Amino acid sequence: MIIGQGAEAVLKHEDGVLVKDRIVKKYRIKEIDDKIRKLRTRSETKLLEKASKVIPIPKVLDSNDKTMQIHMEFIDGKKLSEYLDSINDKERETLLKIIGNQTALLHNENIIHGDLTTSNMILKDEKIYFIDFGLGFFSIKNEDKAVDIHLFKQALESKHYTHFEKSYENFLKGYKEKSTNYNEIIKQLEKVEKRGRYKGKNEI
Ligand SMILES: Nc1ncnc2c1ncn2[C@@H]1O[C@H](COP(=O)(O)OP(=O)(O)O)[C@@H](O)[C@H]1O
Ligand SMILES: [Mg+2]
Numbered sequence: 001m002i003i004g005q006g007a008e009a010v011l012k013h014e015d016g017v018l019v020k021d022r023i024v025k026k027y028r029i030k031e032i033d034d035k036i037r038k039l040r041t042r043s044e045t046k047l048l049e050k051a052s053k054v055i056p057i058p059k060v061l062d063s064n065d066k067t068m069q070i071h072m073e074f075i076d077g078k079k080l081s082e083y084l085d086s087i088n089d090k091e092r093e094t095l096l097k098i099i100g101n102q103t104a105l106l107h108n109e110n111i112i113h114g115d116l117t118t119s120n121m122i123l124k125d126e127k128i129y130f131i132d133f134g135l136g137f138f139s140i141k142n143e144d145k146a147v148d149i150h151l152f153k154q155a156l157e158s159k160h161y162t163h164f165e166k167s168y169e170n171f172l173k174g175y176k177e178k179s180t181n182y183n184e185i186i187k188q189l190e191k192v193e194k195r196g197r198y199k200g201k202n203e204i
Helices: 030-051 080-086 089-108 142-159 161-178 182-203
Strands: 002-005 009-014 017-022 060-064 069-073 121-124 127-130
Touching: 017 030, 030 060, 030 069, 080 089, 080 121, 080 161, 089 127, 089 142, 089 161, 142 161, 142 182, 161 182
Parallel strands: none
Antiparallel strands: 002 009, 009 017, 017 069, 060 069, 121 127
């Protein structure tokens, strides 16, 4: 059964297995398209495998850079984007702290998720699985970690605005608990956000 079709991939669910199929882009020259899809399939697999050592991640069952498919465990849970606004404050606080913890654990391993939003998180058995490392990469730079945090902040602000302030505060609390470089990354985050504002002004 097809459960999703993004810009890059088609996602199918078959008997507890999620198949992520990187689709052909007709507008790209075939040789280049093949190369890009192959690289992204490999890169996402590597990130999923590394990340699974520190946080809950769907298990990779098979990755094939000839068919450009990744087979992984299907996480039969609740998508956080659809769940977060329907729960009480206490539970939301707990979940945001866990997300903060897990983001820091990824960053400690120099894994940048690249698309941190609540639609890329699934809650199951009180664990939050991070999915979709399609835009992820490895980096030791505080700048890249700060941008990851900033993107999550923006996602909270736009999708979960009712509880935004408290949610972001709890996320940062969780991040601080586990981060090995909190102060430097937050300093960089302030720079990222200032730059964002200047950019906005320049555009007017
Ligand atoms: N391992 C998984 N288990 C359960 N659902 C998944 C899994 N991977 C992806 N999904 C579902 O498919 C959707 C799209 O997958 P995702 O990897 O985020 O691709 P896209 O690049 O299209 O956003 C997710 O939002 C989620 O609902
Ligand atoms: Mg996604």
